[in-house]
Amino acid sequence: MVTAAGRWRELQEQRGIPPEIVARAPESPWKHDPKHFGAPEQAHDTPSRDAALAVLDGAGGAVLDVGCGGGSASLAVAGSADLLVGVDHNPGMLEVFSADCTARGVTFRTVLGEWPAVAGEAGSADAVLCHHVGYNTVDFPPFLLALTEAARRGVVMELTARHPMAWLDPLWLRFHGLRRAEPATADDAVAVLVELGITPTVVRWRRPARLPEDPEWVARRLCLPPQRVGEVAAALAEIPPRARDTVTLSW
């Protein structure tokens, strides 16, 4: 019988980009520009923010933001916390996070490295937040257990309802003739938690629509050269926009 953790691993491994396509890519398809991950000045009122505030419960405390990027998750509750700890394996993200905390007068600390390997350095916190990182993992149980062990009061995880790149699957077929495997979903993530003996509270919601997708970013993601950006823009106009269905898990 396939376990939930095994199914997660299989789904995630199948979504890798074939090495022969990556080898022809003019630029890394996984490159993230930290500038695009800055936290909004005014925090969005979301079920994930509500869940984090409920964990903090007006008592203050430390917030650990795993895969913090620019810190959208933790900066949204900074007014109710005494310390933010940002963990990320991308130093550029930690620079954006640090600059924003400094500008807002928020007490913070950063930990550079891969979760869960750096869990010891990050230490424990009252609330542990982890937004839009889950689908980056293949070996999910140690990742989830380390979040749980780090939390003195609770964990809040935000995920898209399906793998965040699944909306590009029709373009992989169009440009590379590549039929993508089934994507992992938030239900698969819940099944892994349940298998670990954790029953999360699940809130499903929809994020507001975003600006049109940047064809240059999509071309890079599809391992295509800049000369094909025009074709990508035309193809983007023919597929459904990126889904905004989002899930907040808390435990």
Ligand SMILES: C[S@@+](CC[C@H](N)C(=O)[O-])C[C@H]1O[C@@H](n2cnc3c(N)ncnc32)[C@H](O)[C@@H]1O
């Ligand atoms: C999609 S971004 C989300 C950033 C932020 N949490 C947000 O919601 O805006 C994912 C972030 O997680 C980081 N990341 C992914 N896997 C990680 C891991 N195992 N350990 C540390 N950082 C990780 C990436 O560098 C990136 O900054």
